Amino acid sequence: MPLPFEQPIEDLAAKIRDMRAYASEQQIDLTEEIDALQARLDRLKRDTYDNLTRWQRVQVARAPGRPTGLDYLQHAFEGFTELHGDRTLGDDPAVVTGLATLEGASVVVIAQQKGRDTKENIHRNFGMSHPSGYRKAMRMFDLADKFRLPVVTLIDTPGAYPGLAAEEQGQAWVIAESIRRMSELTVPAVSVVIGEGGSGGALAIGVANRVLILENAIYSVISPESCAAILWRDAGEAERAAEALKLTSRDLVALGVVDRVIDEPLGGAHNDRDTAIALVKEALVEELAQLTHMSGERLRRARYERFRALGRFEAVA
Amino acid sequence: MPLPFEQPIEDLAAKIRDMRAYASEQQIDLTEEIDALQARLDRLKRDTYDNLTRWQRVQVARAPGRPTGLDYLQHAFEGFTELHGDRTLGDDPAVVTGLATLEGASVVVIAQQKGRDTKENIHRNFGMSHPSGYRKAMRMFDLADKFRLPVVTLIDTPGAYPGLAAEEQGQAWVIAESIRRMSELTVPAVSVVIGEGGSGGALAIGVANRVLILENAIYSVISPESCAAILWRDAGEAERAAEALKLTSRDLVALGVVDRVIDEPLGGAHNDRDTAIALVKEALVEELAQLTHMSGERLRRARYERFRALGRFEAVA
């Protein structure tokens, strides 16, 4: 099912399919007409995707069919072996962790995982982690430090789960701890926002040396819906909130919050998963190559400085 | 209420009290007779306490009125300030932790705590810790390392709690972790078995540079009752099991499991709490004074070697 703004593209694509079928059936040569339409389709796609509103990007970031954490773990990496459990509270399905290699190099991987269908979404709690998920991530940080394995985190969550049990188990405490623990890693760490970077629940595994984001992914202090509900007391104003929050990849580069945008294939990652996965892999390999030469202390210091520097303020006149 | 074997002592003491009262009432001089009886009482006490069977020592170790962890924290130390919670699972009342000074020096203290009456016993779960208690202890180990504070642990537990929730939260895992974490401390650590040293639940906070034990305390791989139930299928054989297990302070020194016995006042700690507390304090001050000159690495190494060396075996012929 196309996203709302994809409907004209889908309509035109359907028209071309029809025409091809007609031409073939009737054995008429419509090559020229079809080529023209195809060119128009390409232009339409480019025009559409180059000019997505922020709210439309939010929709792309959340689109069904967009590659999820596990899709990257299984296809951008080799030999992914999942390690379960935080040894304390449980095994949170909303966070998938383990070991893998990336172009032959061992890495620790941590991915927030939304469901790829309704059943999985319920199992994965829609990618909203409980404290156990962050504790599992922290166990992986320890493993990474001990065995000197670079860390790759893939961020895709509406946010940390706001529920009774999560609060009882110290959701705030564990996010804070995870931020601290990740900032202190003595191995290279790269994070990629692959879909939705939802607030503290995303940042908890996003304190990396390099923070990357897919072109149509978002990263925000609050969801547009919640923001609208607070500011205009109307979740329907989400579109307006999305604009105001400046939560797209380009916005975030401008703010210095992310370091690099990974382009998506034309039409978005959900329309060409393999290419998207390949592009993420390529970016990760490049980034890790830059970092593996740095000493543990330098990596840690660099992370300190990167996050210490974020923010905008001015002198009081 | 005296322990069974204390009855003759109590009877004789009562007789002396009677005689004094009679003498005073009747204005008769019975000084000589009373002195003689008093001397006999002293002898009886000494004979009794010098020759306690192992099972009798088990009873003394568990005697109501025997000073508990908190009694030491409040009276052997100054300025005890309790710190609560493990930041993860809860705040286990069976383990009391915090900061205090000992003759002016800051220390981290961790004490297993039995109740001093029925109500407190229920609250403290009879001194049987849940995983949360060990996690709290580990948080204190971290604090001790960070601020370079010596660690004192006071051991008094029938064992780690064997229950549903405890198993679900990884009782075995957390005991193992606590053993490891304590062994890796870079500050001096002294443990005192003040009452009942019950198996892994005791050892979890007993991996110290120096392990002390009160004269009538016990330390065992299994309770005499459970041991008897397994070996003779009769918990009533606990007395026999207590003998077999060699669980008294002198036995443990002979086995190399503990380093030093702290004498109790004649009649046992439960009959003279203040003196017992003073003796424990004195021993702790002495032991810590010996250790504070050692570097963190040496302390850690010494702990490794101390526990690495324990065990008895022989070459296969």
Add this chain to the structure above:
Amino acid sequence: MALERWFRRNKPTRKEEDNSPAGLWLKCDGCHAQIYRKDLVANRYVCPECDHHYRMPVDARIDLLADAGTFERWSGHIQAQDPLEFEDTQPYTERIEKAQKKHGRPDAIVTGAAELDGHAVALVVMDFAFLGGSMGSVVGEEIARAAERAAEEGRSLVAVTASGGARMQEGALSLMQMAKTTVALGALAERRLPYVSVLTDPTTGGVTASFATLGDVIFAEPGALISFAGPRVIQQTIRQDLPEGFQRAEFLLQKGMVDDVVKRSALKGRVAQVLKLLTAGLPEPTLEAPRAATV
């Protein structure tokens, strides 16, 4: 008049800083007794009848914790920009300006040096009255600076939190203050300097999920609401009433999340006690050898 001087000149009045109910007399939220306002203020904003802890103005908090005449303000030299050009019912710049005028400071925080029962500390006090104590770039920066300066000067850090969370109007930059404040605490840890965190009503969201809960020792004030997600959000999630006392200080003590719930009347003493104990550790291991050699 330069804004900075304006900030410094104005002594906050009741209207600007004090969030307890107005009027000469008030009906206590806790016990419904009629209390004389002056008594409440004199009692550090704690109901003399039932011990209900009201929110407390920043300056009163500083008075509570700092030894008389020792507080030296560090904060106040920076103020918010508007990196997102954020506008909801009013532009962010206007919101800030109004709050600045009303509360007499550039943002929702005051930091400075003080003695606390003789212990050299850096004091960080959040101002819930200023845009809900929300943490944007300025709040984050002031906390990070305070932590780093404390580390340099060998001071312990004492932070008193009160915040609705991250400041939406600065978007992801606000979110990043969670990381910024957290990494800055590392500077203290490296020097083995204690950090005592005092959570007051309310401490929620991004502040709770960062520096506030990273104290070596964490105290909470009685009855304080302390949470990651707010009660309303959770109610929407679970669609049922929350249990009595949920997310309150006492609940969190029971859940193992705070070291103790401490009454305001005892707070300074308890903080001082902990600072005393945590700063009296053994000498640094690296210093041992030379010291041993010279003694």
Add this chain to the structure above:
Amino acid sequence: MALERWFRRNKPTRKEEDNSPAGLWLKCDGCHAQIYRKDLVANRYVCPECDHHYRMPVDARIDLLADAGTFERWSGHIQAQDPLEFEDTQPYTERIEKAQKKHGRPDAIVTGAAELDGHAVALVVMDFAFLGGSMGSVVGEEIARAAERAAEEGRSLVAVTASGGARMQEGALSLMQMAKTTVALGALAERRLPYVSVLTDPTTGGVTASFATLGDVIFAEPGALISFAGPRVIQQTIRQDLPEGFQRAEFLLQKGMVDDVVKRSALKGRVAQVLKLLTAGLPEPTLEAPRAATV
């Protein structure tokens, strides 16, 4: 004949080592199907019908994990003393002697060097058949030696546990083996050598509460009972039935305590995969500078 030679000479026969039900045919505990014994053994003591995992003799376990012909035994040179002169229904010395004769080894453990899919490992395999796999001084010492020797030789450690817990008959000395084995693992950690722990049926008590659960990665076999306190003890405590599957491997996976439940058929591959990934880390930080200088 010297006992040591006797241990080495005897090839264990079925009777001595194999705990699966006896007889040519057996009724499977899992599916109640009639299975031919030989099929069971050929299938690594896993029911070909329902995948029920039976306990496995030590030598079969070594065959399962070690590359053919690579296992070199380290253990077997020490045996138990009787430090407590312990006597219950029979003296401890007699118990040990009988078990030694029956099982053809000095105590409840075998350790040695091996290749595992080409990875240099130290293998530790516990023998539940030998006095319930109980851990006394010998078991503790063998594990500690294996860990230290692995560290020296740069081998990863793979431990396969099966134990009823500490060995009562050695009293507090058995208890101390929990600490001894744990500290010895530190030697591996210092050299960043992986330790993979494989928990098999049953692993309980002091073994679970020490080295068994300290694996960098922990696998468990399907259906294995893994606990601190045994089910009977807990039943006595709570005085009600235990939930279905309680303390079984799958339950522990769900509770976050193990990394995965791994079928015996996949075990070697999974262990090898983890060893490969954990031993391919970046060079030691201390080596970086000189390397950078010479490249």
